[in-house]
């Protein structure tokens with residue numbers, strides 16, 4: 001059964017005859033349209049339509065895999081087309097204001113559904129994995145490049161800009177997110193934005209970055225040493241690396257996200273570091289940088305072939321140091337394909 005038919009069946013089960021898809025990643029997934037913030041997809045009984053505005057006439061015709069309608073505002077077109085047919089909307093994305101306005105235009109309150117398209121996006125098609133593989137290659141190339149650039153005396157923000165520049169020159173649509181560059185005591189902040197701080201010898205620096213290719217994101221973290229670091233910091237690095245390697249080895253179809261997170265947490269606990277592992281082990285990646293499945297104690301998602309996830313244990317000791325190592329990998333029938341290829345042994349620059 002096609003994705004459209006499967007979705008339509010779920011919509012009917014929910015009591016509706018039409019489905020408005022408005023979350024940008026879902027719009028892109030169902031239509032291929034690369035400006036999904038300015039479009040919606042509508043599933044009607046016999047048609048699937050991308051509605052966008054006149055600015056995108058040529059682009060939508062070229063990119064869309066479904067019928068294109070140019071209409072602004074789309075609410076009016078939809079109300080005129082539906083003629084009272086019951087609509088379902090994506091509750092996780094639509095604002096209350098849009099919902100109320102739409103209810104008035106339609107003359108009924110749309111049925112609210114959740115996670116329908118996201119459920120299909122969990123398992124990637126080969127073409128999607130190919131985009132993710134390419135995004136990971138560009139990320140690896142930027143890492144190789146940045147090793148030539150990083151030296152004591154350089155600012156974090158210079159590293160961040162150079163990573164972005166290199167990825168764009170390699171063909172990335174954009175960065176997956178503003179690259180995280182956190183050096184010295186700032187490395188204890190898991191999401192430290194690159195600042196004007198100057199790197200010094202004897203410190204660790206954490207880089208977390210990725211590239212977007214055809215809408216698909218990569219995500220990788222490496223922690224580097226500038227010159228010689230303390231024995232204590234080396235031991236922290238080794239603990240995180242061992243944990244990360246063991247967690248990746250445990251990724252197989254049928255494993256549960258919570259189990260893998262527990263394994264990593266237990267491994268760090270043996271070294272007295274569990275309290276410093278302040279986030280979950282990993283997340284799914286695709287048209288969004290964070291999507292399902294979740295590898296966390298709070299959820300119990302099952303891993304299946306075709307899923308693309310990160311494994312990213314970290315320890316963060318406030319005021320002192322942080323270490324995180326993150327790879328992007330695809331779950332396969334046999335186990336895993338690690339898409340991130342960059343060196344993981346401690347690199348001393």
Ligand code: ZN
Pocket residue numbers: 208209219220221326
């Ligand atoms: Zn990351």
Ligand code: ZN
Pocket residue numbers: 219283310312326
């Ligand atoms: Zn991540």
